[in-house]
Amino acid sequence: MPSHTLPPARRLRRRGEFQRVFDAGRRSHGRFLTVIAAPGQGPTARLGVVASRKLGGAVVRNRAKRLIREMFRTSSDAGPVDLVVIPKTALLEASRPALEQDFESALKRFRVPSKQ
RNA sequence: CGAGAGAGCCAGGCGAUCGCCGUCCACCGCAAGGUGGAGGGAGGAAAGUCCGAACUCCGCAGGGCAGUGCGCCGGGUAACGCCCGGUCGGGGCAACCCGAAGGACAGUGGCACAGAAAACAUACCGCCGGCCCGCGCCGAAAGGCGCGGGCCUAGUCGCGCGCCACGGGCGCGCGACGGGCAAGGGUGAAAAGGUGCGGUAAGAGCGCACCGCGUCCGUGGCAACACGGGUGGCAGGCAAAACCCCGCACGGAGCAAGGCCAAAUAGGGAGGCGCCAGGCGGCCGCGUAUGCGGCCCGCCUGAUGAGACGGCCCGUCUCAGGCUUCCGGGUAGGCUGCUCGAUCCCGUCAGCGAUGACGGGGCUAGAGGAAUGAUCGUCGUCCGCGCCUGAGCUCGAUGGGCGAAGGCGCGGAACAGAAUUCGGCUUACGGGGCUCUCGGCGG
């Protein structure tokens, strides 16, 4: 296990921060989740998760957030970007490796066009 | 063994690694914060948000109306629509369970279709003279039937027929009006209590017996009510989860309540310094008043300064006409409210019980885009599937099907996440044992 941490400085914690990502960010849709990315303001990547009531009850929404946070925590730092991740219903049945692969490919789709 | 009933219990355990949110201690740092250590971190329903309260702000002399809720009796409680004990009614063979369980002579309205009639008694079909005496017939008797006479009444009218002593009267039949009756028929969810006997012209609680209902008395009980006895009488449909009446309770909003600190920007108030002219308005003082003087707050016009367009002038446009200090409200944001409380555990006592009193011990989540998780190993429980052994049961029987119990392997882990805090209710849901009831089998 890589010893990555997830302190408050690496999370989006304010409505304005979320709103900025929604307004200025670009979207990438995966099979299990949607990622919105915007240029970050901190030294490292920051994460926010949005799980609406359409996904399920409180237990289901919390589980989705934990899975995404754990995935973000154990992955390597993507640089100074702010990410908002929206889980889809299919995420609840996805296996751990498949989910990580989906997340990584969603992130790659940002990097490739940005190098042009 | 099967079916069922009740009260209560648990909510996977242990270990390792990586994380998250508070608390305490030590160290570093001006601070923000960081490092290390210790210890804590979801529920029985945290859920739905259906009731009741605490707490906070607002309102409030007192009372009433309206509105909402509750509704057998007694008790418990801070309070309740909750709980406990009882009564009555209903369900079940039983253990036991369920019940919005006040009032329909206070009033208003409703009861489709059918039916004569749907709530107040009425009458569509239908049924109907009485008492007494004598004689005859039938019968074992009780009694029944017929004829004649007398008395009472309950009849009137019309038509037809017959008879007589014929301007009238009598009898019979039919019809109309009137009278007695509410048993039977039929409709309906429901129509003056039900069954039986007596009774009658026909009938009827008209009388009687039992049941039902009402009322009075006695006994028991705090009471709801129960039991017993007497008496009178059959009063009176259903529905109040129709409006309503009666009794009782309730001021409103909600932790995004409320309190504290408070950036940037704009605006408000006060003071100091600075500032051209005119007009209008405003304020202050004097004066009976026209008015005069002062303040320089607002608006307008002119002039002034700076800039842009332009090579320059004219011209047009834009900007400036204040600076500074202090104060108060208040947004973002932060802090607080925020977890020691009608608290939890154990024991004793009181009480049938809900519960209460006393004694001892404990501190047990406090987040805020919102923590309590992830991965791995291991043990245990339950469920599903597959394989092996297989008591036994069974069929169309050299074969096949079902299958208790045991072993092995694989997979799965119910409902569900604190959001100010309690007391309840309701709903969702996995598991194990205990007690009780009924049935079957064996001893």
Place this chain on the structure above:
RNA sequence: CGGGGCGUGGCUCAGUCUGGUAGAGCACUCGGUUCGGGACCGAGGGGUCGUAGGUUCGAAUCCUAUCGCCCCGA
């Protein structure tokens, strides 16, 4: 935390207050009309009234509980 509305044929809605027959339009099926289709005319089929209890002789309607969807305020 608090408040409000909706759920009825395949679709959009009446009917609920004031309880007894579930109805309209579009869609569907059949027939007619036309050389054929559309339009039109005629006939017809189709609804556990979200779910579960209760009140009532009788419930889409009244009451209670529950499920789902939508909206609003702080």
